[in-house]
Amino acid sequence: MNISQAVIKRILELCKERNxxxxxxxxxxxxxQSTVNDIVNGKTYNTGIATIKKLCDGLGISVRExxxxxxxxxxxxGIK
Incomplete structure (x- = not known):
């Protein structure tokens, strides 16, 4: 699994947990919504940490969590 796939799965997992x-x-x-859709649909391959931080803020968790x-x-x- 690559980082993009892991980020997608984690976002979907957290959404499911919180309904x-x-x-x-x-x-x-x-x-x-288009940005979040692009992330979870794999159209964005490199989600920035600032975007992940905003998602975390909305979910009420830290970036570490x-x-x-x-x-x-x-x-x-990542580098081969």
């Missing part, structure tokens, strides 16, 4: 739609997440995070997940433990090598 949030992508639209609701975009509203509480202050990020446009976002990345404190097994999804990020065994990522593919």
């Amino acid at each position: 949030l739609t992508i639209n609701a997440l975009s509203n509480i995070s202050g990020i446009t 976002f990345f404190d997940c097994d999804l990020f433990s065994n990522l593919e090598q």
